[in-house]
Structure formats: structure tokens, C-alpha cells
Amino acid sequence: MLQRIVKPVMVMVLLLISHCTFATEGMWLPQLLSGLNEKEMKGMGMKISAADIYSINKGSLKDAIVSFGGFCTAEVISDQGLLLTNHHCGYSSIQKHSSLQNNFLENGFWARSLNEELSNEGLFATFIIRIEDVTKAALKDVKPGMSESERQSAIDKRLNEIRETTKKESWQDIVIKPFYEGNQYFLFVTETYKDVRLVGAPPSSIGKFGSDTDNWVWPRHTGDFSLFRIYAGKDGKPAAYSKDNVPLKPKYALTISMKGVKKNDFTMVFGFPGRTTEYLPSEAVKQTVEILDAAKVEMRDAALKVIDSYMRKDPQIKIQYAAKYAGTANYWKKWMGEMQGVKRTDGIGRKLRYEAEYTRLLNDNPALKQQYAGLLDSLNDYYRQIQPYAQTRDYYSELVKNVELFNAADLVISFLNQVNSSGAAQYTELREKFLAGMKSTFYQNYNSTVDHDISIELLNLYNKGVPETFRGGQYAEIWKQNNNDSRELAKVLFTSSLTSYDRLAKVLNQPYANAVEQLKNDPAISFAIALRNSFVDQVSRPLSSLQAKVNQLQRTYMQAQMDVFAGKKRFYPDANSTLRITYGKVDSYSPRDAVDYDYYTYLDGVMEKYVPGDYEFDVPAKLIELYKKKDYGRYGVNGKMPVCFIASNHTTGGNSGSPALNAYGQLVGLNFDRTWEGTMSDINYDPSICRNIMVDIRYVLFIIDKYAGCTRLINEMKLM
Structure with missing residues (x-):
């Protein structure tokens, strides 16, 4: 009798494990959420609708997300085109403006007015206007028995026709990419702004704290952020750099939550993941x-x-x-x-x-x-x-x-x-x-x-x-x-x-x-x-x-x-630098025997790692002073300053700089890394150890406000 009872229970346990794995894995196309994911996301705690995430009829979350230079993600956080991304995403731009006499890498940079914001040749920010499934038209001439070159030639011909006949504005572009190893094709109408200026960056001792030793490692204590701004022509359209350009008035800017997160809170990461190969043999x-x-x-x-x-x-x-x-x-x-x-x-x-x-x-x-x-x-x-x-x-x-x-x-x-x-x-x-x-x-x-x-x-x-x-x-x-x-x-x-x-x-x-x-x-x-x-x-x-x-x-x-596996499993497409959303929950993890990691780190941990003069673990004097005084302003919690947290969102390269959003679609953190044990998520996502690492948005605001004194930027943002 015991065996008869245990077997069904074990089957149910396995199904539950399978469901949990499924619930946190995946990089999903935002325009398909309503049919594939919305019910599950709401079951995990999401309070907004799929239309709030992706819409072509009204401003939605996707209108605040940009491909930053083609290698990272950034998000609009004010109605004046202010962009938030990672310090390591802005690193090259910060470096180009640095010298021994004016070392922004070492000392940080904060523009005190629009006039002090620095231009960056070649840097761009691309918005997604809409996404369309063009599979049927793209594969119209593909026949069985074609060689790879013949097949691709037939597809390319159709893609050219699709580009020519798709309706768009003169300043917009069209990108068509293959999905599911070329079994499907989606078209993206995009807008690219080429005047993107450096606004602010903490010193590397904050933005790159832990440097190479802590890279891909948890616990993490890095304020990995930098600030840029999108400028447009006076007509609001994309324009080459000009001193006459003005800050962009975006369709949508993220609201910032001051509440923080707790264990099992629902989280989303929205961005442009680069490359995964989840379906290899x-x-x-x-x-x-x-x-x-x-x-x-x-x-x-x-x-x-x-x-x-x-x-x-x-x-x-x-x-x-x-x-x-x-x-x-x-x-x-x-x-x-x-x-x-x-x-x-x-x-x-x-x-x-x-x-x-x-x-x-x-x-x-x-x-x-x-x-x-x-x-x-x-x-x-x-x-x-x-x-x-x-x-x-x-x-x-x-x-x-x-x-x-x-x-x-x-x-x-x-x-x-x-x-x-x-x-x-x-x-x-x-x-x-x-x-x-x-x-x-x-x-x-x-x-x-x-x-x-x-x-x-x-x-x-x-x-x-x-x-x-x-x-x-x-x-x-x-x-x-x-x-x-x-x-x-x-x-x-x-x-x-x-x-x-x-x-x-x-x-x-x-x-x-x-x-x-x-x-x-x-x-x-x-x-x-x-x-x-x-x-x-x-x-x-x-x-x-x-x-x-x-x-x-x-x-x-x-x-x-x-x-x-039809009817038994949903398949998300591998990442290919197109706009995706992934969702999961704030959670701790245990990477190996007798090792358990909590899901939050605090400024206390920065001071514990502090090594005076060390290129990885030095700490600025002002940050030490703020810590000693516990002068965290409205950003601290119970006398502590949150720094980073982790969750089970499925991310990869390209997701650097992506916003971490709560159940209401509000900005709670900034994605910048994965745990070392979980970097194999590109080919083998496993919910037991795959965690993405995020800077708590309150630490970002604390550094901008209390450390840098750049309150003009705080005043631009909408804080909840």
C-alpha cells in the first residue's frame, strides 16, 4: 500500500519541480506575453498586464528600454531622456574622457548642468517601436531539399521585399532576425538616437568595486552604474550631435520604487540579451x-x-x-x-x-x-x-x-x-x-x-x-x-x-x-x-x-x-540581441556543500572588504564618512544601506544595464552580472544555482545624492 501512495506523490513532486524550473527559465518576446506568459506571471505575483509591458498603441515599459551601443541595455528614468546603465557599459566612454590630469575612472564624473554633459562619438541608443511576425513571408520560397546557400538566398530575397514594403517613418529602421534556429522570423521597427552624452559616473572604487576578484561572484558589493542622456533634434527626432540638440522627451520613463525587495518577490528583467544556445544536443x-x-x-x-x-x-x-x-x-x-x-x-x-x-x-x-x-x-x-x-x-x-x-x-x-x-x-x-x-x-x-x-x-x-x-x-x-x-x-x-x-x-x-x-x-x-x-x-x-x-x-x-514536445513544453527562442523579458523571484541559493548565500548585501560588506590603496577594494574617503555617520538619507533601511540583491531571472551578456522591475513594473534595481556558479545558464539554465545580480536602486540614488551631491538628477526622477 505504501508503494501505491508514494509513487503518485513522487510524480506530483517531479511535476512541481518541473513547473518551478519552467517558471523562472526563459527569455521571452514581449509581444507574445499575453498568449504565453501573462497568466503564469500573475500567478507568480505580477500586478500589471502584458499590455503594460508591450504596447504599440500607448506608452509601455518597452518604450523605456534601449539597446545601449549595441552591446548593453539602458533604461530611461526621467522625462528628460536620462539613461541609467552599468558602469562597465559606460566604461569605454568614461575612459575616453579620462587622462592622468582629469581621471574620471578614478575620481568619477558628475555633470552639474546640461552644458557639462559630454558627447560620445559612435555611441547610440536604440528603441523598439514595434515587433511583427514575418515568418510566413520570409519562408515563402523555401523548398525541401534546398542547400543551405539556396535556402538563405531565397529567404534574403523575401526579407528585402519585406523591408521595402513595411510601413515606417523616414527616421526609423527595420531589423529582421531569425528565431528558433531560422524556423521563425520577426521584424523590429527601431529608432536610433546618436547623440548620447555622459552625465554621471561614480569612481571605479564604487562602480567597479571588487573589480576582477568579485566579477561573476556573489556576495557582491558593486555600485555598477553610470548615467547618460539621449539628445534629439529640436523636432524630437534622432539627429547627429549638435550643440543645438535638446534632451529627448521619451514616450515612457520608468518610475522608481523606494520600497526595495524581499525574498520571493516577483521580479522582471527587460533588455537585450546577446546570445544563448539552450537547445544544443x-x-x-x-x-x-x-x-x-x-x-x-x-x-x-x-x-x-x-x-x-x-x-x-x-x-x-x-x-x-x-x-x-x-x-x-x-x-x-x-x-x-x-x-x-x-x-x-x-x-x-x-x-x-x-x-x-x-x-x-x-x-x-x-x-x-x-x-x-x-x-x-x-x-x-x-x-x-x-x-x-x-x-x-x-x-x-x-x-x-x-x-x-x-x-x-x-x-x-x-x-x-x-x-x-x-x-x-x-x-x-x-x-x-x-x-x-x-x-x-x-x-x-x-x-x-x-x-x-x-x-x-x-x-x-x-x-x-x-x-x-x-x-x-x-x-x-x-x-x-x-x-x-x-x-x-x-x-x-x-x-x-x-x-x-x-x-x-x-x-x-x-x-x-x-x-x-x-x-x-x-x-x-x-x-x-x-x-x-x-x-x-x-x-x-x-x-x-x-x-x-x-x-x-x-x-x-x-x-x-x-x-x-508539443503540448508538454513551451519553447522560448535563444537570445539574439533582441528585446526580451525574463521573470523570476528574489531568492538565496546554495552553490555547494555547506555553503548558503543570502539574497541581499549591504554597505557593511563593502567596509568588510575594504583594503586601503588596493586597486580592487579601496573605498573613497567620503563613502567611509557617510558609512560611519550612517548618513544614508531616505535610501537606508533600519540603519543599513542596501547595495545588491539576487534573483532567478534568466539573463546573459547584453542584459548588463537592464532594469530590474518589481511586480508593478517599477525600477528596483539594475542588472549587472550573474553568479559564477550560474554562468552556464547560456547553455544549461538550472534554477538551483542560476542567479542574476542587481544593484539595489536605492544604492544608486544614495551615491548620486548623498555621495556626489548631484541632486539635480534626483529631481528629474519619479520616486515612489
Whole structure:
């Protein structure tokens, strides 16, 4: 009798676990919430409607969310176009305005009036006006048996027609993106504002507190925020930078809640997540965490050690390489967490069990079995075939990405190709433009000594990690000529004219024919060409052929999963830098045995981590003073200052700067990170340890008001 009772109870428990997992996982398209998610969201505590989140007929939450520079998210928090995003999202802009004499990275920046707000060339903010399903029209000419290139050509033709016939305003743009591995297509009508100015940023000792040690780590105590403003022409439309532009009057600005959050409170994160691959087969997940992540971590680990050693010794190098170091370290640490998280949650085992259930359901359905028989086995087999090529691709990518001399060589080669296409008569004009760009971008933050030492380490790892069969041609000859020694090769490479702006300018200021002849013999350019040719011939071409087959099978497998699990599971599309909403609850977690993490941190924790003079854990004197006096104004709670909190929202890169919203759609925090153990959520979301990390909005306001004294910004906002 006991067994008869236990079995149904266990089934119910499993169903409840499945439901809980389902309730917090997913990056959902906002225009589909009313049909897919609204009921569940309200059951979890949401007090607003799907129409309050996404509407094309009235101002809604989506009208306050922007893609910030194409790499982060930001939100409008005042009726004067004030934007809130992360400090690390604004870091590059803050850095460009910094110098040894006026170091905004170290000291912070606060514009005391509109006139003091700083322009940022190339920075933009994009709003989503509306989203439409164009799948039927996009796939109209797709026929069974088409090759991948034929299929894509047919789709591209239809997409061009859709763009031409879609109604929009003259200042608006159209973006069409594939979803579900190309089984569906959605169109986005957008508005992009290109005059975005820096308004305020705390010093890095607040905005980057904990720096690399605490990156991807909980508990966190980082005030990771910065403020910008969108400017428009006097007609309110997007316009290029002009001193005559005015602050944007937005369709919607977020209301800010001063209430904070408590455990199990409903939360939403609204933004532009970059890339996830949740529907990969087991072999792909295994390859990612056991082979590819390991290769990338190895390369970046070596580069970071070199940069760190120089940054600690030289203040100028610290400024030059601050953004580069942060960018390199970000995914280096993420990949390590991903490997550990998949292992901790038995992610590969979960995939195998999922595939077993998929196979069982498939075999129970004769029609689907006939359609998809052998598909999953074939896909896993192709991933096995692709492994050595994919591993070499990642080694190559990390080498050329982290040795800046190779970047410079690629830029010079592209410039010479441009001149060749335009004609030698255009050389002088193109040269001046190219040199100006190199001076203001590449060479402004370049140090050849640092780069030289990075090249030694990475060339050595590349030649150890990449199979000899993939290192052929002229590249192999150059390596052999330098005694198979990265140190000897680096010595030769860094005699290049590309190691400084002045040396490059001297070469290019010669007559065109002379400059071309000298650059042809430049060691860095010769090596970059040899390296690229070796990669293209030995790896890229065969990889492309295999990848096309993988893409085709992956698309079919995506559709197969939706067909096989129809009525049993909802499928959200993988992230692809389009507007999404994810929802969950404020919650603690236990990442490993005997370790339990609470869901809130306070300013007390900042002071506990404080190390005077340390580049990661120093604390500004004024913040210490405010803490000692417990002078938190209206932002503290019971004598404590909240700093950060966590929840089970499913986020990824691109969600940095996204607003954390409460059940009423009010701003309660600013998303900026994930817990290290949960970074594997890009391929293996697990509600037990996947947590996103947010700055409490009250800490943001406290820093703006009590620390910076920038009350003019507080006065713009609507505080509840």
C-alpha cells in the first residue's frame, strides 16, 4: 500500500519541480506575453498586464528600454531622456574622457548642468517601436531539399521585399532576425538616437568595486552604474550631435520604487540579451565545456597575467589597458564558471536524459518518427567531427584578438585593399582618414612592450594547443625559421613599423608604391598573412562545410523538439540581441556543500572588504564618512544601506544595464552580472544555482545624492 501512495506523490513532486524550473527559465518576446506568459506571471505575483509591458498603441515599459551601443541595455528614468546603465557599459566612454590630469575612472564624473554633459562619438541608443511576425513571408520560397546557400538566398530575397514594403517613418529602421534556429522570423521597427552624452559616473572604487576578484561572484558589493542622456533634434527626432540638440522627451520613463525587495518577490528583467544556445544536443554541450571553454580560458589567462603585471607597475598603462583588461577578464572568468556550473548541476547528464525522453516520445509517434528518425544521432556525430576544427578556431581567435599587433596588421591590410579598389589617386585622402582613425582608436591605448610579452605567451600556447596538421604553409616555415620559439619570433615581429603611430605614419607618408613595397616586407604583416592563410586553408574552409551541415541539422532538431514536445513544453527562442523579458523571484541559493548565500548585501560588506590603496577594494574617503555617520538619507533601511540583491531571472551578456522591475513594473534595481556558479545558464539554465545580480536602486540614488551631491538628477526622477 505504501508503494501505491508514494509513487503518485513522487510524480506530483517531479511535476512541481518541473513547473518551478519552467517558471523562472526563459527569455521571452514581449509581444507574445499575453498568449504565453501573462497568466503564469500573475500567478507568480505580477500586478500589471502584458499590455503594460508591450504596447504599440500607448506608452509601455518597452518604450523605456534601449539597446545601449549595441552591446548593453539602458533604461530611461526621467522625462528628460536620462539613461541609467552599468558602469562597465559606460566604461569605454568614461575612459575616453579620462587622462592622468582629469581621471574620471578614478575620481568619477558628475555633470552639474546640461552644458557639462559630454558627447560620445559612435555611441547610440536604440528603441523598439514595434515587433511583427514575418515568418510566413520570409519562408515563402523555401523548398525541401534546398542547400543551405539556396535556402538563405531565397529567404534574403523575401526579407528585402519585406523591408521595402513595411510601413515606417523616414527616421526609423527595420531589423529582421531569425528565431528558433531560422524556423521563425520577426521584424523590429527601431529608432536610433546618436547623440548620447555622459552625465554621471561614480569612481571605479564604487562602480567597479571588487573589480576582477568579485566579477561573476556573489556576495557582491558593486555600485555598477553610470548615467547618460539621449539628445534629439529640436523636432524630437534622432539627429547627429549638435550643440543645438535638446534632451529627448521619451514616450515612457520608468518610475522608481523606494520600497526595495524581499525574498520571493516577483521580479522582471527587460533588455537585450546577446546570445544563448539552450537547445544544443549533448555532444555540443560536452564539447563546449570540456574542450572549447578550456582552450579560451588558457589563452586569456596568459594574456591577463601579462597585462596585470604591467598595470600594477605603471599608472599610464593602467589607464590605457583598463577597459581591455576588463573586457578580456569578463569572459575568461565566465567560461571558468560555465565549466564548473555544468559539472555541478550534471548538465551533460541532464541533456542525455532530455534526449532519452525526446527519443521515447519520438518513437511513440509514427509520423514524427518517420520525419525525424536518426536526426539527433546525426547531429551529435557531426559535433564530434567538428571538434578539432572548432578548437583550433578558438585558439586562432584568441591569438589574433589578444595580440594587438596582429589587429593592426589586419587593419593596414584592409586599408591597402581599399586603396587598391579605389585607385592610387585616392591614396592621399584615404591615408589621412586611416591615420587619423588609427591615432584616435588603436594607438591611443596601445603599448608595444605589453603587447610583445603577450605575444610570447600566446604564440607558445597556440603552437602547443593546435594540431600540427592545422599549422601548415608559410606559417609553419616562419615558425621553423625562428627555431620553434615564440620568444625569438616575437623579437622579429616587434621590429615592425606597426608598433607605433609615428613609425606607421612615416611609412604611409611615402609615395603609394614605396609604402606598399615596404609594408609587404613588414614582419608583422607577413606573419599575419601567413597565419590567416594557414587558418583559412587548413581549418576555416573544412569547418565551414561541416558547420553548414550542423546548422541545417540544428535547425531541424529545433523544430523536432517543438513538434515532439508539443503540448508538454513551451519553447522560448535563444537570445539574439533582441528585446526580451525574463521573470523570476528574489531568492538565496546554495552553490555547494555547506555553503548558503543570502539574497541581499549591504554597505557593511563593502567596509568588510575594504583594503586601503588596493586597486580592487579601496573605498573613497567620503563613502567611509557617510558609512560611519550612517548618513544614508531616505535610501537606508533600519540603519543599513542596501547595495545588491539576487534573483532567478534568466539573463546573459547584453542584459548588463537592464532594469530590474518589481511586480508593478517599477525600477528596483539594475542588472549587472550573474553568479559564477550560474554562468552556464547560456547553455544549461538550472534554477538551483542560476542567479542574476542587481544593484539595489536605492544604492544608486544614495551615491548620486548623498555621495556626489548631484541632486539635480534626483529631481528629474519619479520616486515612489
